[in-house]
Amino acid sequence: MVKGIASGVGCSLVPSRLLATAPDPEGDGLSRASPQAAEVDPRAVLDFIDSTFANDLDLHSFMLYRKGNVVAEGWSWPYASHRPHMMHSLTKSVTATGVGLAMDEGYFSLDDSVLDFFPGEQPARLTANLKAMTVKDLLTMQSGHTVSVSGSVFRQIKTSWIDEFFKIPVTDQPGTHFLYSSALSFLLSAIVTRTTKETLRQYLESRLFKPLGITSLTWGSSPNGINSGGNGLTWKTVDSLKLGILHLNGGSWNGKQLISRRWVEEATRTQVSDAQYGYHWWQENAVNAFYAEGAFGQFSIVFPRHDAVLALTAGVQDGEALLKLVWDQFPGAFKGLSSDYRARTEDALAGRIENLRLLPEARATASPTAQEISGRTFVIEPNQDHVSQVSFNFSDGCMTFHQSDHRGDHTVHVGIGNWIESTTGITGNKLHHQYQSENMKVVASGHWWDENTFEMTWQFVESAWVDRLICRFYGDQLSIDRTTNANYASRVQPTLRGKAEKG
The missing domain is CATH 3.40.710.10 (DD-peptidase/beta-lactamase superfamily)
Known part of the structure; x- marks a missing residue:
């Protein structure tokens, strides 16, 4: 739409x-x-x-x-x-509420050993520190880990996140020092799921979300269907x-x-x-x-x-x-x-x-280059983002940007002299804290800086991100520089370079 x-x-x-x-x-x-x-x-x-x-x-x-x-x-x-808006680690406080409810209902207690919930996933070597880790240590971010794990790391893992948790060395005695880590929140979510036989999202539906009138939320999950716990909530x-x-x-x-x-x-x-x-x-x-x-x-x-x-x-x-x-x-x-x-x-x-x-007032600009490039396919040089080709299709008041990459074909509808809202699945996870959706709401507009330079702004209106793309045309050559406003990794995508197909 x-x-x-x-x-x-x-x-x-x-x-x-x-x-x-x-x-x-x-x-x-x-x-x-x-x-x-x-x-x-x-x-x-x-x-x-x-x-x-x-x-x-x-x-x-x-x-x-x-x-x-x-x-x-x-x-x-x-x-x-x-x-709705992506909430990132605000999710952790929702997870804690689920943990508190499960404890109120007698499913487990603060002093229970973490290992006891996962008899089938325990590592071959059980250290004294791992054996000592409790639910309270997870809640207070005092697990004994010396490596903090961001949700952006787990989101790239396609196997069991519980197995990944138990690969993290427990170097220090649990309960002795603070180290913030989304891995701990995920394991709390897994504990709720193991004990209640429901995902945290399901468990909280009748106990929290419905009484509060919260209806339009989504919550990301691990490959095994366990809500991420530390992040991934949108409401x-x-x-x-x-x-x-x-x-x-x-x-x-x-x-x-x-x-x-x-x-x-x-x-x-x-x-x-x-x-x-x-x-x-x-x-x-x-x-x-x-x-x-x-x-x-x-x-x-x-x-x-x-x-x-x-x-x-x-x-x-x-x-x-x-x-x-x-x-x-x-x-x-x-x-x-x-x-x-x-x-x-x-x-x-x-x-x-x-x-x-x-967003500022959209600028109505024009360039003869638009007619020259409209509908042409630019083949992109090999790049780490696996973009293979792009095209620009200009019409009255609109430009449709097409991109093909390892995930498939994607479009963004871009207003010319106005802002246009559409839905896109365009790849951008490396700029967006490793989040990737097939259905992102984006409000977009573009304008010409000069005859050969076109800038697009993409505001992803259910998240924190706004991306800006500078497209430069030199005859049949193209470069695209894409940046974002907020990310814990790089906020700059390596320059894409390509050449228009003949014909």
Whole structure:
């Protein structure tokens, strides 16, 4: 499906203030109120938004909850409230919730040996340190490993991830030092699956997702069908907010105790003092906050003393830079209205929110080169990304980019003078933290820098990523340079070079 998007419409960030006080205007089970009604200083919220853009940090969305209501919210165009967003390691806090529920139901305990859950997958040599590893050691990231494993590593492995876990040397005594690793979260997911006979996604459906009204989530799995645990969860911003609200309220939702208060208190307090880490939840003790964090700026931040939760999605290389801007304004925003508060301050916030957008106005440009190259196939020189050929098909207001590689044939529809939304499976895992999907929503536009240089922008609107491609044409020669905004590996794809086929 290809859908045109008016380039001048900043359909971003609809301020809840304009909704006045309403029980559930968005149909998500949450009521709305104005910042003033919840004693939130709108100037602080405005300053936070301004600071993100002043520091070139792409804020995709935010939702602020206080005293029982959502008081400010929004999505930077082309992001929107209905779109899900990849959450990366924020997933770990969801996994911890599943672990807590399974423990509440008596499936296992903190002190159980990890090995006991996997009698058929144990390595031939069992060291004393491996034998000593417990569920609690996994939850607190104190496994005894000295090698941290990213989800990007496991995603490339097509055999059992449980076997891969047990290949990691347990060099140190478990429980003695902190080392963050997604492998530990995966094994927690596997433990839930082994004991409950359900995947973590299935186990949480009736116990967490359905009561919270979370319906449109997806969660990646290992080759053996075990949810990844440390990452791979995609859901909406409001779902991250609900996760925070649930923990703010001690595991209670609409008067029903979904998870024990005792578990919530233990999970969200500091268990590892030198890391300010609980059971897959981080703490910021200086401001009495705890939070779930995912790569590239995904957050659910809870301020228990202030009865508040802030959920964010973003596309930034350094999530800590975004978090620092949060601490600059929160929880200070909850200390009451600024002395110079006027109605116009709230109006200024609404106006700023209403006009936020990530993508610039699309430029309508032209070049005679477009007609010369349109429909021609460029054969690409051998390259590490296995791209074999590309083509550019120009028509009125649109260019369709085709790429063939080891995964098959892919297209991206690119607006000329506008932005076009379509679905693509184009290869990009090396730039995208080793994530690869066949059905990615992308909003794209292109323009000519000069007669021979064409730039495309691809905003993958259910993730953190925006890619830019510079295509240079020299007679029948072509080069393509592709970069992305955020990645823990290289953000630059090696230059592709090719030559147009004759005929």
